[in-house]
Amino acid sequence: MATIEKRTDQNGATSYRVKIRLKGYPTETATFDRLTDAKKWAQLTEAAIKEGRHFKTTEAKKHTFADAIDRYSADVLPIRFNSTEQRNRLPMLEWWKAQIGHCVMADLTTANFAQARDSLAKSGRKGKPLSPATINKYFVVAKDILKRCVNEWHWLEQSPLRDGRVELPELPRGIVRFLDDEELARLTKACKESPNQLLYPAFILAISTGMRQSETMNLYWREPETPPTETAWGVVNLAESCIILHETKNGDRRRVPLTSLALVELQKLAKVRRLDTTLVFPSPTHPHKPIELKKAWANALKAAEVNNFRWHDLRHCTASYLAMGGASMVEIAAVLGHKTLDMVKRYSHLSDGHIANVVERMNNRLFGTN
Structure with a gap:
């Protein structure tokens, strides 16, 4: 939660120092000359932190999700996966790029991915929705990209898909056929x-x-x-x-x-x-x-x-x-x-x-x- 401290220097000038403390996140601080600016920054920043859109570094503002997909395709896909899995993932990467590739990393929200999930559910062949298993596969790929943006490339501090923030369709119970x-x-x-x-x-x-x-x-x-x-x-x-x-x-x-x-x-x-x-x-x-x-x-x-x-x-x-x-x-x-x-x-x-x-x-x- 945000607290605002009024401060007066030796010359009598007034400033407002904002401090935001949220459990599980580093403390954020900023100082403003006007109380209205301090309140506005506190409100926007706290909301951005909760939604996973606030990052200390400027990397999140420099790159788009398409940049992340391109780097993943060039540096991760050929090394991490065999050719069969590469062929399976390439169409999914292209779909994500067309869907939300234009989004700057700092602006990616759970809402973007929730909307993408809904689009996937309606984008099956011959008017039929994609199966829950297929939708989950698309999100496996997206989560892998975001994980690398956080852990390896430092383009994000937190993934918008962490902690199951976007609810995915429940998979049907698999049929177990074994020999008696x-x-x-x-x-x-x-x-x-x-x-x-x-x-x-x-x-x-x-x-x-x-x-x-x-x-x-x-x-x-x-x-x-x-x-x-x-x-x-x-x-x-x-x-x-x-x-x-x-x-x-x-x-x-x-x-x-x-x-x-x-x-x-x-x-x-x-x-x-x-x-x-x-x-x-x-x-x-x-x-x-x-x-x-x-x-x-x-x-x-x-x-x-x-x-x-x-x-x-x-x-x-x-x-x-x-x-x-x-x-x-x-x-x-x-x-x-x-x-x-x-x-x-x-x-x-x-x-x-x-x-x-x-x-x-x-x-x-x-x-x-x-």
Whole structure:
């Protein structure tokens, strides 16, 4: 809140010193000759601070949001994300630039982004609104730009999108499709009996690690001379029983442990692997490209009588089995490579038994058993 102190110097001249103190923000002060000017500055500055528009530096007045988008596109996008994610983000960056790129950083408010959210909701194809998931993706990009403006470039002191100030559409609960014990047994048998000898080890690896399909199919036995640019990829390290994913969907490097049957199957493959490629799962006709398992996978699903199941659902299986085995949401997120817990909340109901046991143990410690 603002306080105004009347001051008189030795010559009898009067001035008014304004001091603004708001919790969580640095104190702002200014001095004026007229009381009306002091009151006006106090009112405008306090409102600007609350709305995230007041900045000590002049950088916020020098740059527009379009400048931030251009810098992000040139300096962050090519280094931080693989080419697939770059292609996904470029149209979103162009949309933000056209929508509010003209705004000076100092003038960006939550109202600008709330209006942009409403525009997104009406800008779908064929007159249909964009899905909540798509709208959220646009805001993931905007938040990333603003975060760098604050933390790295010092163009802003605070982001207008901090602390969830713009309410985004709620995401629908994700569908969790995982194999029950009988389905798992049948599908494992069908994959093992497939004429395609790479289907079974790929299946075992995917369900054992929770890796995405692109991560599984773009594995190398050693670091390739020319790193792939089109998708996620990683390197198998049998000596340390792990896989190092150098590129992932969220841009982070990830270490994936190899244990049990997944490790055994990769050890078998290593003994009979092709010498004309370093890919773990190469195409039979184009050895420097990953194999296409679509047909073999469809045949295995049909033979196992497993319906409504995609390769990506193997990732859900991994998470579901971890939850049912008592793994925490934090542990599941670490295995799957998620930065936040939002994406793994869908599996929380599967760990109810584990949570009940935790609560019971706590109560036993506090009150003893009957």
